[in-house]
Amino acid sequence: MHELSIAQSIVELAEEKARERQASAIEELELEIGCLAGVELQTLEFALESAVKGTMLDKARIVRHYIDGEACCGECGTRFPTSALYASCPHCGSWLINILHGKELRIKSIVIK
Numbered sequence: 745m746h747e748l749s750i751a752q753s754i755v756e757l758a759e760e761k762a763r764e765r766q767a768s769a770i771e772e773l774e775l776e777i778g779c780l781a782g783v784e785l786q787t788l789e790f791a792l793e794s795a796v797k798g799t800m801l802d803k804a805r806i807v808r809h810y811i812d813g814e815a816c817c818g819e820c821g822t823r824f825p826t827s828a829l830y831a832s833c834p835h836c837g838s839w840l841i842n843i844l845h846g847k848e849l850r851i852k853s854i855v856i857k
């Protein structure tokens with residue numbers, strides 16, 4: 745499952761960062777998850793819950809920031825919200841758009857003990 749491997753790599757990365765700082769546990773993990781990141785949010789939640797078991801993140805508070813999709817038209821420069829990677833500009837109808845936000849899937853911050 746795609747989401748499970750994402751969850752595992754989030755946990756691995758967080759543990760790696762914590763170990764670099766000689767931490768014994770992670771208190772809080774802040775994640776940024778874009779709506780266009782291509783993950784099923786509920787599945788990711790589920791996968792995270794099982795991925796943290798027995799790790800330094802076992803008792804950590806996981807804070808999620810969901811980022812809405814925003815695109816910019818490559819023809820006329822109009823910025824508009826989008827819930828799909830492929831969308832047309834609401835102003836001029838062009839399909840030449842650039843995604844500005846929403847593809848994020850990363851660790852924003854970690855609080856260690």
Ligand SMILES: [Zn+2]
Binds near residue numbers: 817
């Ligand atoms: Zn446009």
